[in-house]
Amino acid sequence: MPTPSTDLSSSPQRILIVRLSALGDLVFCTSLLDGLRRAYPDAQISWLAQSGFAGILREDPRIDQLISVPKSDLSSLSALWRLRRKLRAQRFDWVIDAQGLAKSRILAWLAGGRRRVGFRSKEPLAGLLHQTYDKGGEPSDIASEYRYLAEQLTGAPAAAPRLPITSGSRDSVDTQMQRLSLEPGFVALCPFTTRPQKHWFDDHWQTLAGLIAEAGLGRCVVFGGPADRTHAQALVEAMPAGSLSLAGDTALHELPAWLERAGLVIGVDTGLTHIGIAVQRPTVALFGSTCPYTGGADSPLRVLYDALPCAPCKRRPTCDGAFICMRQLTPPRVIAAARELLGAVA
Numbered sequence: 001m002p003t004p005s006t007d008l009s010s011s012p013q014r015i016l017i018v019r020l021s022a023l024g025d026l027v028f029c030t031s032l033l034d035g036l037r038r039a040y041p042d043a044q045i046s047w048l049a050q051s052g053f054a055g056i057l058r059e060d061p062r063i064d065q066l067i068s069v070p071k072s073d074l075s076s077l078s079a080l081w082r083l084r085r086k087l088r089a090q091r092f093d094w095v096i097d098a099q100g101l102a103k104s105r106i107l108a109w110l111a112g113g114r115r116r117v118g119f120r121s122k123e124p125l126a127g128l129l130h131q132t133y134d135k136g137g138e139p140s141d142i143a144s145e146y147r148y149l150a151e152q153l154t155g156a157p158a159a160a161p162r163l164p165i166t167s168g169s170r171d172s173v174d175t176q177m178q179r180l181s182l183e184p185g186f187v188a189l190c191p192f193t194t195r196p197q198k199h200w201f202d203d204h205w206q207t208l209a210g211l212i213a214e215a216g217l218g219r220c221v222v223f224g225g226p227a228d229r230t231h232a233q234a235l236v237e238a239m240p241a242g243s244l245s246l247a248g249d250t251a252l253h254e255l256p257a258w259l260e261r262a263g264l265v266i267g268v269d270t271g272l273t274h275i276g277i278a279v280q281r282p283t284v285a286l287f288g289s290t291c292p293y294t295g296g297a298d299s300p301l302r303v304l305y306d307a308l309p310c311a312p313c314k315r316r317p318t319c320d321g322a323f324i325c326m327r328q329l330t331p332p333r334v335i336a337a338a339r340e341l342l343g344a345v346a
């Protein structure tokens, strides 16, 4: 059992988490939030996040104050100065940089705080923090670095990521599902991410949708953001009748409620897939170029990852766009994993 470092041993009354983006990491970082909330139930916990991502945390009762900052403010000296005044007025005891970037360290420093801590990384300006921690923990566990940081700060084991869902979001999603004649138990497909090497192939998705229909697993519903709308619609047009795209049509804060209504989630290494796990739906995750998590979730999870000699290449693929790691995760392999997973939870 880890023990909290001595200079953090007095209980904080006001804590600020700085984790600005991205969607998946905000989901993972709820492990840190949960650990802090359990250890310090009476503390006021605030979270500073970028406007485009903050919505996913909007309904989380573990957060007392969600501070949303537009991306444009991060490059405006006058906006940063206003933010500094606002944050320093709150006299935080702990400020936790849970991103490990120069910009998040600057924001942590602007916020002040009796103790500023954060991830150790190659990024500059670590001197703005009083203490840094390795991205430790069991690397194959989901959200390992956030859980490890929580353990270092609280001395207690940290849980897997979770996203609470309000009854308001459930009701809203149920109403939208009725309008779409969509029953609970659909198969949520999460194909979109920012890096091409993390994508699965369109023909694979379309073949998979056919296999899902043959297996009677449910209607396929493609999720994504507004920028994915056209691509998602093209995917759905080559899928079995009844398949549906909701890309760009779901509010960020309602995504957990949407995925909670799925009977199965299948996705690449992207925020939506992680949300499926955080709302404890059976999830099949497809990994190729990035390090997979294979354990540590408290929900039904199958990860497909072949560990090619060139993997994980992360941001530097060496395969000239062939993306063999993803190509060889064939639709029959994915449907077999899904059936096995659903059989195990039945």
Ligand code: SF4
Binding pocket: 197, 288, 289, 308, 310, 311, 312, 313, 314, 316, 317, 318, 319, 320, 322, 323, 324, 325, 326
């Ligand atoms: S270099 Fe290897 S791991 Fe990276 S995308 Fe290509 S096949 Fe996948």
